[in-house]
Amino acid sequence: MKLYQTYASPFPSRVRLLLYAKGLEFEVIEPPGFGGSTAPKGNYLAINPIGRVPTLVMDDGRVLPESEVICEFLEDVYPRPALRPSDPWARATMRLLARISDIYLVMAFVPLFDLLATPRAGWDPVVIDAAVGEIAAALGYLEAHVGTEGYAVGQALTAADGALAPMLVLTDEWLPETFGVASPLPRNPRLTAYWRAVQTDPLVARIVGETRDAIAARRRARTAAQTT
Ligand SMILES: N[C@@H](CCC(=O)N[C@@H](CS)C(=O)NCC(=O)O)C(=O)O
Incomplete structure (x- = not known):
């Protein structure tokens, strides 16, 4: 794969x-034109026209986009260990948390991602404040449904943790560091407790660490580009 x-x-x-x-072997390919790069996406668009x-x-060449x-699909084909609860309510909650994150939280960040492509001196505080407000609202939606037993749903790792953890790195670390605003996370006690607890899971810690390292590398690259 x-x-x-x-x-x-x-x-x-x-x-x-x-x-x-699931212990699956896979090759990572980082296509061109992502992460602030203006390089064309080239052949990647032939693989995934969504870009x-x-x-x-x-391995047989079949292509599947959309996280x-x-x-x-991975859960269906490799059901062990399960990262999808068997209980229908828990399964629905897992999907709900991921959906709230995708539709409301991620989308609230988009105006901020767009600002990154422009010089810092021109960043409009009104845009930043509006985005932070939308992010805070989205966190409130998650607060209403996130689990209280160490994971997004129940007492075990599910795919919802994979949806939430990288977004909480952006919310609690990238947002304050990049825009000099307070993290809206602490206003949500359940989500805050969840975030503290879930980082003790080694697999969550791994993707959180990878996210942090990649964000730091991008920040260094941007700073270097601005000072040259
Ligand atoms: N609905 C898609 C969203 C994927 C998405 O938006 N990915 C971002 C990066 S997190 C992206 O590729 N953005 C386009 C770009 O950076 O050029 C999914 O769940 O896979």
Whole structure:
């Protein structure tokens, strides 16, 4: 299997969590034109015309984009260890948390990602404040459903943890470091307790560490570009 992806991106990270958990071997390919690079995406668009990461390519050449669909596929084909609860309510909660993250939390970050492509001096505080407000609202939606027993759902790792953990790195670390604003996470006691607890899971810690390292590398690259 090949996974086209970048380490700083939240969507591929949730797929890596499943691949790690299930002990599957895969080759990582980082396509051009991501992470602030203006390089053309080139041949990658022939593999995934959507032009986003991740994309899973099977050994027989079959291509599967979209992180949620990839995770469901991996769960169907490699059911052990299970990262999808068997109880229907727990399973629905897992999907709900991932969906809230994708639709509300990730989308709230988009105006901030867009600012990164522009000089810092021109960053509009109104845009930043509005985005932080949307992020805070999305955290409130997660707060209403996140688990209280150490994981997003119940007492075991599920795909929802792969959706939430990289987004909480962005929320609690990248957002304050990049824009000089307070993290809105502490206003949500359940989510805060979840975030502290889930990082003790070694597989979550692995994708969190990879996300942090990739964000730091991008920050160094951006700083170097601005000072040259
Ligand atoms: N719905 C897609 C979203 C994937 C997505 O938006 N990925 C971002 C990176 S996290 C991306 O590729 N953005 C386009 C770009 O960076 O050029 C999924 O779940 O896989």
